[in-house]
Amino acid sequence: MLKEDLKTVNEVSKLTGISVRTLHYYDEIGLLLPAELTESGYRLYDKGNLLKLEQILFLKEMGFELKQIKVILEDPHYDMQKALRKQREILRLKSERLHAIMALIDEKLEGDEYMNFKAFDMKEIERAQEEFKEEVEERWGQTDAYKESAHRTSRYKKEDWQNIMESMNDIFKALACHIGEDVSCKEVQDLIEAWRAHITKYFYECTPEILSGLGDMYVMDERFTNNINQYGEGLAQFMDDAIKYYCLNRL
Structure with missing residues (x-):
């Protein structure tokens, strides 16, 4: 970059x-x-x-706490497109409410004395917000991974995060050195195992299902693809391929 x-x-x-x-x-x-x-x-x-x-x-x-947000965004199954669609729906409802209030003000400025409180009704907006919040909390709030990650990360200080990032950087840089090689080679597979151990050590038990989902996210989510490819062009795809091989042959 x-x-x-x-x-x-x-x-x-x-x-x-x-x-x-x-x-x-x-x-x-x-x-x-x-x-x-x-x-x-x-x-x-x-x-x-x-x-x-x-x-x-x-x-x-939507009313989530920062520690909840952190776990949600780290989850490999977080659907950003779905979240954006829900965000758009909520914003549409808010926009309609504001337009209704503006129209009411215009009527008052023109001398209309009729009292109309419907424009101030927040029920639809609150319903949409609560629906999304319940859906997200059901998906992430009660999972063991959520609880485990929230518990661990709540205790980390800035120094801890620096150590975590340094460890991650070392693994990614090492993997980048193998781009273009066969993902089945021992060095690459050992690094994937180290990455899985890193996640388990600092966040939550990285099961094969979670690890496979992370690999998919690395190539399907532009945020992760761009960040990972800073270590080497094509690293995100390389990691996804290496993770798939790891899950099929090493676990």
């Missing part, structure tokens, strides 16, 4: 309206880690970071 495509924390703050302090906090709790750190320790964010920030804000709007 070109350096000019990266944004500083101040640029992200101005672009999104999120305070620098909040962005720092998201980094500290591992919710939104920057794509890179400069030699001076300044945070740099890429397109994938901004897409993730969009989802964070959406889920916050």
Whole structure:
């Protein structure tokens, strides 16, 4: 990725309206880690970071806590397209409500004394929000992986996240060195096993099903594809292929 495509924390703050302090906090709790750190320790964010920030804000709007959002977005089965469609529906309802209130104001300005409280009704919006929240909580809120990850990550400090990221970077960089080789080779398969162990150690038990889902996500979700391919062009696809071989032949 070109350096000019990266944004500083101040640029992200101005672009999104999120305070620098909040962005720092998201980094500290591992919710939104920057794509890179400069030699001076300044945070740099890429397109994938901004897409993730969009989802964070959406889920916050739905009433989820930050620790819940973190686990939801890390889940390989999180459907961003479905979430965006639901977001659009909620925004449509909010827009209709605002237009109704504006029309009511216009009527009052023209001297209409009829009292109409229907424009202030939030029932449809609340219904749509609650429907989405219940659906997400049913999918993630009661799973063992959710509970385990939430429990572990709630105790991590900034130093812990730095160690986790360094370990991840080492694995990804090592895998990038093997791009173009046969995914069945021992070195590649050992690294996939190390990646699975990394997830299990720091987040939740990475079952074969979860690992396979992660591989699919690496190539199907642009956010993850872009982030992983920073280590080497084509690494996301290479990892997906290597994970599939691992799940079929090593487990």
